[in-house]
Amino acid sequence: MIESKEKPTEELILDAAMKVFTRKGFAAARMEEIAKEAGINRALLHYYHRDKQTMFNRIFESRFKEFFKGLFVIFESDNISLFEKIKRMVDHEISTLMKHPDLARFIITEIAQSPDLLIEYGKKLGINPRVFIEAFEKQIAKEVDAGLIRPIEGKQLLINIMSLCIYPFVAKPVIQTMMSLNENNFYDMAEQRKIEVSEFIINAIKK
Template sequence: MGKTTKQLQPGTEEQILNAARRVFTRKGFAAARMEDIAQEAGINRALLHYYFRSKDKMFDMVFKENMGKFFQGFITALQGKESFEEKIKRLISGELDTLIQNQDLPLFIVNEIAHNPEKLIGNMQQTHIGDFRKEFEKLVKSEIRKGNIKKVDPRQLLMNLLAMSVWPFIAKPLLMAIMELDTKAFEKMMLQRKEIIADSILLSIKK
């Protein structure tokens, strides 16, 4: 008979999902075991199965919750009456804030791209990613028609923006070692990147 290693709190389900995210990030969906998640959460397997019948259900909930918040925030950043420049700055700022608060998210996605792409794509299609891409493309094309920015493929611009924001979090251990950064210094650099990335993106499309 297993034993509970931590006192359960009202937020047990959230506790389990947070533990599952950490395990999925380290091991990927295929290699992660329910036992690993129970141990990470500090509970026994019986209690884990009470909340979640399967690893698939847990993974789907973790993924949709994380990605849903991620892209819904991006859509909000692109809406409103602010100028194009302000929207881009707000988008980048919100993206980096989200990444700083969820630093394991990029690695989580990269692991699933490598080991479980079909499941990842299926889950992606149920998030706001499609809505965000369409909103971004509509905004960029509108600015091109108005003559405010260079003619540019919105998809290329979006790839640049995402890569400049996300890559440092994927390479975080390497960057921290090379640059001799602790966690606080790394996060400070990521906050500084808000202005650096915005300036770079806007300069690249300036007429």
């Protein structure tokens, strides 16, 4: 049997839920649509998963992790030059978002509606951006003092990096329409940005 092992239904449902929640958000997502996306019916949805809110929580947790993990890992690694770190952050972030183009918009819009989610799931998953941010700010201050880069606040630089990496995906439908980019064009553009953005940032801050 060269049959591909079929996924258990419970996971099919979670995959479907992820898709629907991600593209519609909690409020606009319909259980019916999730069932259809999973190729089953509504009754079976509840056979495996208590209710909409519970399903959403599971999905949100895993997507939250996907979005926030990784970014920080890179910066913690010491003995790498700032420019190299930036290159890796940018590459990592854009690569992640190319695999999950709706991830950032999903996380941001859900957090915008209930800001507590960020604190709640941050705690639950042991993700503490502040530690990372402070380390980043310290390193930037050091480099500025040493005259290695132009004066810039760590916070601002960090926001710039995030913006350049994340925004194109958040605004993907807008950008695609405005610039007449089909899926392939968009991904080519995103792929190109891995280098473009790194260079842009480095040129912006180097002396």
